[in-house]
Amino acid sequence: MGLTFDDLPLRPELRGEEPYGAPQLDVPVLLNVNENPYPPSERIVADIASAVAEAARSLNRYPDREAWALRQDLAAYLGHDLTAAQVWAANGSNEVMLHLLLAFGGPSRVALSFAPTYSMYPEYARDTLTTWITGRRADDFTIDVEHAVAQIKQHAPSVVLLASPNNPTGTALPLSLVEAVCDVAPGVVVVDEAYGEFRRDGTPSALSLLPRFPKLAVSRTMSKAFAFAGGRLGYLAADSVVVDALRIVRLPYHLSAVTQAVARAALRNADELLARVAELRVRRDETVLWLRSLGLVAADSDANFVLFGTFPDRHAVWQGLLDRGVLIRETGPDGWLRVSIGTADEMAAFRAALQEVLGS
Template identity: 55%
Template sequence: MANLQDLPIRDDLKGQEPYGAPQLAVPVSLNVNENTHRIPEAVAIDIVERVAAAVLNINRYPDREFMGLRTALAKYLGLGLTPEQIWAANGSNEVLQHIFQAFGGPGRKAMGFAPTYSMYELIAKGSQTEYVKGTRLERYELSAQSVREQILELKPNIVLVCSPNNPTGTPVTLDIIEAAYEAISEATGGVLVVDEAYAEFAGNTEVSAISLLPGRERLLISRTMSKAFAFAGARVGYLAADTAVVDAMRLVRLPYHLSAFTQAAAEAALAHASEMLAMVDEIRLQRDRLVIELSRMKLEPYRSDANFVLFGGLSDPGAVFEALLAKGILVRNVGLPGTLRVTAGTASETTAFLEALEEILQDPQQYASR
């Protein structure tokens, strides 16, 4: 068997590590921001029936333009969007890959505000796009002025703003998005990508960059069904943008990239949007509960509009991670000093995490700075 280093891979890929997060069989898995609530049984039955119906024509290619799904997504998002303004792919990561293939590449530059979603840099490298890191303010916040100044200085062709941010949960206000769009338009005439993967968990879900689309043909808003819709295993991400952007996506996508099964399942889920999203309020409740209880433990939770909480105040986060794992609870060490990140799970999962963490923090080995 050959080793990776023995193969004639591209020079810029040598020494790189693939994206990965632990997938362990544990009683309480709170590490990758999944929706830990199962979908309602009635919805599951409808999904199964529609997928079964799709099997009857599986000898034919699926609808290449997936207009049924795009129509359903446009209806779900509202705000006057048309199906022609919607794109979809196998998870929002593939949507981002399409964006980089269309607007990035050799000689072009992408920019994110670190710390942020690690896949931005990996997708940039895969498309041979230079990736530069902007900075954040205290407690990982952004401001319109800071964002504008950094974009004008670094002059990227693609700017990525994660709203709310992963892994910190930081909310992003619309004035920041407006400032970023004006800056990149002035700097290079490039595109601004707003990643709203966790938008449904925000305190005010009516505040979305989608409302800024009219008159901004280079504004792209990426979303996913993985989180709020509890559809992570189905792999459905989507994009709202100008129709010209959707035309650009067609240039780089593989033909028939969304299977008939994916389209059928997603359309069924969207037909039951109110039922699928009924669990979001409960998840917000558990997220806010995490913030309150972590503060009570004298830890430092960061403000979050997502379905997870990043918390600091740990003198040895690696040791706390292992101690939690030993108790059957998997969280995420994202590599930020003194922190761990935990997904807001069901009430019982949240309780199990909080009880285990409090017990660990009382250990005489002093896992945390109190």
């Protein structure tokens, strides 16, 4: 017999668990992990390559462990009069979230969110021995203010996680909800704006609330709108004291010199990398209307994906699409599926495949 988990001193709550991850399958149309479907231009590729070459000349030395120049660039990109001291960066927003739970969670502490929401949140809580509690979202996936306030008063969470736009539903939260939560939350309130650049016109960012609420943090990522998923760079804006708390729990030199250089090159080319966002927003809204024209339910979305349903056997629909070369995500409440917004050709392939599967 080979070694098994039973032979290891594995933490009890990890037994029976599987590593997180969406299926990685080699199919023609990949619409399952909310990537930007457009790769960087050859000009940007050359700029990134030059930045990597420059960083490589000093790889015998450790990188700037504070990533100060990168944080300055991120602050400039975000605006709102932010400074580098108010910005934190890590290997994807996943690591930013883990830093938050390491700093503010832990045994006998509570992290609170509202389901359905991002499936990694409970894993951050589990990994940091933080109690995970979820309130509920309404049928339209919004959060009722009175319910949110009651949950916070009941559980006194040290961390509240609010995804806006929410994954997997695409729902953006009004600032009035964030304000109400900040007014009563005893700990840190995190608004996860990983899909913030895709918000519909008139949908505000929680960044505007930072001056009023010192324990508010707003996280972002370069993986989505920036078409930089392979670069692994997430970041957060908050009071400098909150940022300093995250600096305590980060690993030494957690951002490599190459990561910092490549991210700065991407920020230099922000206008070009973000140029397709408007196109993807239009295609998203068209997809919502098309799904509804089939008699399906499609959630209003401020992200680069659409949650739709409902199906008595969603796995059969997912498999039917996969059999036709289209990979989407089986996630969210029972009966729902999520499709990322791809190129025009990819969305045409999705529509044709779905109509075949549904027999319409």
